[in-house]
Amino acid sequence: MDFYEVVRRRRMVRSFSDDPIEAETAARIVTAGLEGPSAGYSQGVAFLALESPGERERFWATNEQNAQPERVRRAPLVVVPFASKDVYLDRYAEPDKGVTDRDESFWPVPYWYIDTGMAALNVLYAAVAEGLGALFFGVFTEDWAALRDAFDVPEAYDPIGAIVVGHPTGERIESSADTRPRKGTAEVVHGGGWGEPFR
Helix, strand or coil: CCHHHHHHHCCECCCECCCCCCHHHHHHHHHHHHHCCCHHHCCCEEEEEECCHHHHHHHHHHCCCCCCCHHHHCCCEEEEEEECHHHHHHHCCCCCCCCCCCCHHHCCCCHHHHHHHHHHHHHHHHHHHCCCEEEEECCCHHHHHHHHHHHCCCCCCEECCEEEEECECCCCCCCHHHHCCCCCHHHHCECCCCCCECC
C-alpha cells in the first residue's frame, strides 16, 4: 500500500474481532516502532508486546482508570510503548554531547516522550499497511505501578499509552471524529508567517 494511502486510512478503530494475527505480521507491526527517530540515538524506547490471552488479560486487569469495552479487549495484540527519561539524560551526559550534569532543564521539551510517541505512530501505520486496525489509548498514571508490577517493568520506564491491534469488525462506533470536523489546511498550516497561506 502506498505510504500516503496508509496515512489517509489510519483511524482509531474501536471494535475488533478475536481473529488471530499471524506471528510474522505481528512481528512486523511491533518492530516498525523501532524504526522511529531517536534523539542522540539514545534509544530509550521499549515495547511490551502481549499476544496470549493470559498476557492480555493481565494487562486489562491493570488498566482500571481507562477500562475499555469488550469490543476493544477482543483485539489479539496489545502493544505498550514505554519511554525512559534516564536513558536520554545518561546519553546526553556522554562526552560527545557534553551535558555532564544530566540537567533536565537542557531539554526544551521531553524528547523521551516525543520519540516514544513517534514510535507508537509507526505501529499504528504498520497495522494499516498490514490491512488491520489499531487503537491508541491512554494509560493513566494511577495504573502505572500495577502495570509495572504485572510485567516486571523497570521503574525508569513510563508507559505513554497502549495500542491494541486486530481485525476491525466494521461496527460503526461514534467518536469525537464524528462530532468534531477536521480543521481545514488553511487553519493549521501557515506559510511564511502565522495566518499566511501555505499554498
